[in-house]
Every structure is written in C-alpha cells, then in structure tokens.
Amino acid sequence: MGVTGSVGKQLAPRLAGIAPGLTASFVREALHRAIKGVGPLPPAASAADKQLAEQHGNVDKAVHEVIENHVRYAGAQGFVTNIGGLVTAAVTIPTNITGLALIQTRMIAGIVHLRGYDLDDPRVRNAILVTVLGEDSVAKMVKKRKLPAPPMALATAPLHDASLDAIISTEVASDLITKVAGKRLAITVGRRVPVVGGLVGMGADGYLTWKIGRYADREFLPRAAR
Numbered sequence: 001m002g003v004t005g006s007v008g009k010q011l012a013p014r015l016a017g018i019a020p021g022l023t024a025s026f027v028r029e030a031l032h033r034a035i036k037g038v039g040p041l042p043p044a045a046s047a048a049d050k051q052l053a054e055q056h057g058n059v060d061k062a063v064h065e066v067i068e069n070h071v072r073y074a075g076a077q078g079f080v081t082n083i084g085g086l087v088t089a090a091v092t093i094p095t096n097i098t099g100l101a102l103i104q105t106r107m108i109a110g111i112v113h114l115r116g117y118d119l120d121d122p123r124v125r126n127a128i129l130v131t132v133l134g135e136d137s138v139a140k141m142v143k144k145r146k147l148p149a150p151p152m153a154l155a156t157a158p159l160h161d162a163s164l165d166a167i168i169s170t171e172v173a174s175d176l177i178t179k180v181a182g183k184r185l186a187i188t189v190g191r192r193v194p195v196v197g198g199l200v201g202m203g204a205d206g207y208l209t210w211k212i213g214r215y216a217d218r219e220f221l222p223r224a225a226r
Contacts, residue, residue, distance in 0.1 A: 024169030027101060027176075031129060034106035035119050041106065045119060048110035059114050059222070066114070067213035070107035074100065075206035097176045100205060104132050104212055111216045116223035117155055126164055127155035127220075129172045135215045137175065146171075151219050179208065 037043040048066055055061040108128045109119055117124045130138060131151045141147040148164070149157070 024166055024173055026098065027129060027169045027172045028165075030098065030101035031105045031109075031125060034102050035109050035125075038102065041102075044106045044109035045113045047106075048113045051110075052114060063111050063114055063217055066107060066110040067210065067217065070103050070110075070213065071206045071210045073103045074209035100179075100209070101132070101172075101176055104209055105129065107209065107213050108132065108216045111213070112155070112220050115220045117220065121155070122160045122162075122165070123157050124155045126160075126168050127151040129168050130154060131216050131219065132172050132212060133175050134212055135219075141171070151216075152221060155220070156223075 034041075035044050037046070041047070047069075048062065051065040051069075052059065052062040055065060105128055108131045112124060112128060113119055117127075119125070128151075130147065133141070138147065138150055142150060146167075148154070148161070154164075
C-alpha cells in the first residue's frame with residue numbers, strides 16, 4: 001500500500017466520526033439516486049440510452065462515451081471539492097466522497113444497462129457497488145473469501161444473497177473514505193497554492209473513475225442482444 005493509502009486508512013475512522021452519514025446507508029442512497037436521477041443528472045439508463053442513440057446503436061462506443069462523460073464529471077467535482085486547506089477538510093472530504101460515489105455508481109449503472117442487465121435487480125445493484133472497489137481490491141477480497149465472486153458473477157447469480165448487502169455497502173464506504181482522505185491529505189501537505197490542490201484532485205478523481213469504468217467495461221459481458 002502506498003503512502004496515500006496508508007494515510008487514508010488512518011484517517012478513515014476519524015472521518016466517519018466527522019461525518020456519521022458516511023456509512024453503508026449513504027452508499028445505497030448514492031446508488032439509488034444515480035440510477036433514478038438526481039438534480040440536473042437524468043437517470044443512468046436514460047443517459048446511457050441517449051449515448052447509444054448518438055452512437056447509432058453501437059453498444060461498445062456508447063459504453064466508452066458513458067465512461068468519458070463521467071470522467072469529466074469526476075474531474076470537475078474533484079476540482080471543486082479539493083480547493084482549500086486543512087481547515088475546510090471536514091466539509092470537503094465528505095462532499096468529495098459523496099460526489100465520487102454518485103458519479104462512479106452512475107457510470108457503472110449506465111454500462112451494465114447497455115450490456116443488458118436490470119438495474120432494479122438487487123444482484124445487479126450489489127455488483128455495481130462491488131465494481132466501485134476496483135479490480136485489484138475485488139480480486140483480493142475474492143481470494144480472501146470476503147466476497148464470493150467478482151461483479152459479473154454476482155449480477156448473474158441464481159439467487160440474491162441478502163446477507164451480502166451490508167457487507168458490500170460497508171466495504172465500499174470504507175474504500176471511498178480511504179481513497180479520498182489519503183488523497184486529500186497528500187494534496188494539502190504537498191502544496192502552498194490552493195488551486196494546485198484542485199488541479200491534482202481533478203486529475204486523481206478523473207483517473208480513478210476512468211480505471212473503474214474500464215474495469216466495468218471488461219467485467220460486464222453482454223447479456224442480451226439489442
């Protein structure tokens with residue numbers, strides 16, 4: 001684990017105390033709002049279908065557009081929430097976590113919709129949340145038997161295992177807190193000009209979202225012909 005990840009692990013419990021709403025429940029709420037739409041963002045399926053129409057029915061191209069759009073969203077929110085110093089960390093870190101949770105789950109939901117999965121299926125929703133953890137983390141959790149299978153296998157399991165809901169939500173909340181907290185402190189310690197932190201945050205959030213999008217693209221194979 002790198003310095004940023006180590007710092008994030010140390011700060012995660014403290015952040016949970018600062019913002020008690022950053023728990024398993026907030027992850028589920030972010031996913032729900034991502035799928036159903038929130039504010040100026042339309043539902044994930046509607047946005048994905050729009051991209052599919054613009055790409056003349058080419059699912060793979062539509063998936064790539066969904067990823068690129070959400071990378072831009074992540075970069076923009078990363079810039080806004082990472083401007084400031086340690087004084088504002090108690091406010092900006094929770095905001096950044098919530099923003100990333102919403103943007104990344106919405107992106108994955110759009111991808112799985114385009115690949116023929118039902119976004120109302122609890123198995124699919126769990127698979128979306130697991131994908132947020134990233135390929136490396138998922139592989140480690142499966143190896144340690146903390147997860148029974150990778151995302152696509154969860155989405156296509158014969159039955160929904162309700163006991164996984166809380167486990168997955170808690171892991172995703174902890175993972176997001178760790179990543180954002182570590183990144184935030186590294187940015188603050190290593191800079192003197194506030195806008196530099198915003199630029200670094202924009203790049204970090206955008207790159208992380210791109211990696212997760214590419215993982216979702218590879219992981220969720222088509223379920224039905226369009």
